Amino acid sequence: MINCHSIDATSIGVNEVSCLIGLQEGGKIQNCSVSGSANGFILVGAVAGLAENCTITGCTANASVTGTQKIGGLIGKINECHVTECFSESVVELTSIHKDQYVYGKQISLTRDAGGMIGHAKFSSTEYSESEAKIYCKEGFSLGGLVGRTENSEFFRCGSLPLICNYGSSSGGFSGYAGGTGSSVYGHLSLFDQCFSAGSINIRDGYAAGGFCAYLFSDVVKFQNCYSHTDITVPQIQSHIYDDIGGFVGSEPEGIIINCYSSGYLDYKYEVNKNYGFIHHNSSYVYSCFWNYENTAPESGFDASSEDAAEGKSDSEMRSLDTFLDAGWDFPDFGGCIAENSSKSAF
Structure with a gap:
């Protein structure tokens, strides 16, 4: 499918x-817009x-997408595909379901997996792709910008x-859930290289939120040369305790993180449990990574001594x-994108 366009279509x-x-x-699928x-x-x-098993190149979407599982502002699911130079500014909504909801005879038990x-x-x-999507969820998990x-x-x-507003769990500025099968030696590696997130996440319920990734669930996942400038806001709801929130990764870190940083504004208005400026301090392998402890709300209680990986x-x-x-980072390809006294942190 090449050079196809759908304008104001309803499906x-x-x-x-x-x-x-x-x-x-x-x-x-090449040079298509919707x-x-x-x-x-x-x-x-x-x-x-x-x-x-296809290539998707130069496609754009500015649409409203609604569903219960595997929904995306551009594509619901890709399997053995290569995507390049695509852009999405869609509005994506992960909707609630009834407990006894069936589709083609199969019961849907969870609402999950929505991406910008x-x-x-x-x-x-x-x-070389970018999302500026708005993502909403009333119930479910695994939302990513x-x-x-x-x-x-x-x-x-x-x-x-992204702009993410989630009443469910697992909201990440770039990826909601990152995992894989096999091992870091013998398996296929999930890799995030030279990627960024710079939006906002508003959590209304649930657990696990990260400026870049909410839930990291495998030792075959690797983040390198990435950053988050995503703001995370947790409202003051006295009846709920929020767990596993981090400026870069939120919950269950098992992967590898090298040369990454987070600098988004962290606003935890309520007494929270297991929440960190960058990532859980017991994470398996974090090397040469930083976070801005001053870019936090006073109520969050962060300072230079806060435990963190x-x-x-x-x-x-x-x-x-x-x-x-001084930490050994190298910037051969950025051509002066990092400047001292800039309005934002590095990158």
Whole structure:
């Protein structure tokens, strides 16, 4: 499918729902654009509901996408695909379901996996792509600014600038859930390289929120040369305790994180449990990473002595190139994008 466009289209269905193509097996989707709305249950996306063993290049979406599982502002799910130079500014809503809801004879027990661009990425790669989506959820988990759930997939030089409002669990500025199968030695690695998130997450209930990734669930996941400038807000609700919130990763860190930082504003208005400026301090492998402990609300109680796997730095230190060079960081390809005394932290 090449040079196809859908303008103000409305698509309503159950499975593999989109404004353009429900299922794409093999071949390519190239230079396609979509506006309108797609409303379904499973595998819902603006351009495609499900794409397998194909390439997706130069596609854009500005649509309303609604569903219960595996929904994305561009594509619901990709499997063994390569995505490059795509853009999404869709509005994505993960909707509630009844306990006895069935689709094609199969019971839907959970609402999950919603991404600003991709709902679920499996054995795929994505590069040079960006999402500026708005994502809403009343019940469910695994929401990501660019991708909801990642399994054995790679992302290179991608960006997410989301607005996420979640009454469920697991909200990440870039990825909601990051995992994979196998081991870091023998298995296919899930890799996030030179990616960023810079938006806002508003948590209303549940647990696990991270400026970059909410839930890290495998030792085959690796983050390198990434950053989060995503703000996280937790409201003051006296009847609830929020767990596992971090400026970069929220819950159950098992992967590898190298040369990353978080500098988003952390506003925890209520007494919280197991929440950190960067990531849980018992994480398995975090090397040469930083977080801005001054860019937090006073009620959050963060300071330079806060326990964390990354090193807390002041705002002035985070704006200094020497902080990163002294830690062994290298910036050969950024061409002066980092400047001392800049309005934001490095990058």
